[in-house]
Amino acid sequence: MKQSAPHSNGTLATASGPERSMGALPEQTIVFLGALLTWALFVALKGPAGWQEMRSSGLADSDAVMRLAQIRDFLSGQSFYDLTQHRMNAPFGLEMHWSRLIDVPIAALIILGNLLLGPGYGEPFAMTVWPMLIFLPALVSICFICREIGGMGAVLPALVFTIASPRILAFSPGQIDHHNVQIMLCLVLAACVVASQRLPKASAAAGAVVALTLSIGLESIAYALICVAWYPILWIIKGQERMPQMAYFGLGLFASTLVLAFGLHAPASGFSAACDVFS
Numbered sequence: 001m002k003q004s005a006p007h008s009n010g011t012l013a014t015a016s017g018p019e020r021s022m023g024a025l026p027e028q029t030i031v032f033l034g035a036l037l038t039w040a041l042f043v044a045l046k047g048p049a050g051w052q053e054m055r056s057s058g059l060a061d062s063d064a065v066m067r068l069a070q071i072r073d074f075l076s077g078q079s080f081y082d083l084t085q086h087r088m089n090a091p092f093g094l095e096m097h098w099s100r101l102i103d104v105p106i107a108a109l110i111i112l113g114n115l116l117l118g119p120g121y122g123e124p125f126a127m128t129v130w131p132m133l134i135f136l137p138a139l140v141s142i143c144f145i146c147r148e149i150g151g152m153g154a155v156l157p158a159l160v161f162t163i164a165s166p167r168i169l170a171f172s173p174g175q176i177d178h179h180n181v182q183i184m185l186c187l188v189l190a191a192c193v194v195a196s197q198r199l200p201k202a203s204a205a206a207g208a209v210v211a212l213t214l215s216i217g218l219e220s221i222a223y224a225l226i227c228v229a230w231y232p233i234l235w236i237i238k239g240q241e242r243m244p245q246m247a248y249f250g251l252g253l254f255a256s257t258l259v260l261a262f263g264l265h266a267p268a269s270g271f272s273a274a275c276d277v278f279s
Contacts, residue, residue, distance in 0.1 A: 050173025054124035063177035081266035135171035200244035207252025
């Protein structure tokens with residue numbers, strides 16, 4: 001039963017919305033701890049075997065191998081803006097359409113692994129840690145969405161079904177292409193949209209996530225278009241009360257698009273056409 005607190009005028013107020021709690025802990029804390037424990041279980045089950053596999057046999061997925069080749073070139077001094085793979089389409093090379101937004105954090109993990117574990121251990125460390133690391137925000141987003149829509153009773157089934165889903169393999173060690181990042185970002189996007197119903201400024205975060213996921217690849221464009229259409233439709237149906245959500249979403253999308261478009265590409269290439277990336 002929810003606890004009630006007396007107002008200064010003597011009336012009782014029932015805890016609701018973001019302040020709801022179960023016992024001594026707020027619901028948000030319980031949701032996060034549930035996601036964190038589930039993630040820790042996933043790491044415990046997948047991590048050790050993944051580490052051994054990355055050290056012995058390495059990557060088995062062709063996209064992951066190509067990503068690692070691109071990261072190695074980047075760490076060897078290739079320009080941030082130069083995505084040419086000289087091993088392909090020799091002797092001319094092939095300009096890849098993959099974003100540096102994936103390369104940079106994995107490269108940082110490789111450097112960190114070499115510092116912590118010694119030279120030669122950075123790559124298996126990054127290949128093991130990165131996919132599992134991005135699974136945490138995906139889990140938290142799933143739990144938040146289910147809690148907002150179905151209440152606390154929906155959180156545990158959501159965690160069970162998530163762990164049982166075959167799509168969880170996208171976050172297994174060795175999966176370093178951009179598809180798992182896009183899955184995670186789409187879940188974060190959905191969480192932002194849900195949160196914006198009671199916190200309009202969350203719409204700005206939704207706009208930023210749309211720009212971010214599209215700058216990584218166009219595979220998630222369907223989800224982005226749904227989100228782009230959602231706010232105007234909501235405004236048409238609900239009227240002026242939904243105007244702040246639409247305004248914040250547009251602002252977040254516009255600002256993030258500018259930052260990513262000019263930050264990820266050299267100024268000289270700003271007006272040249274390219275496949276699957278901002279151009």
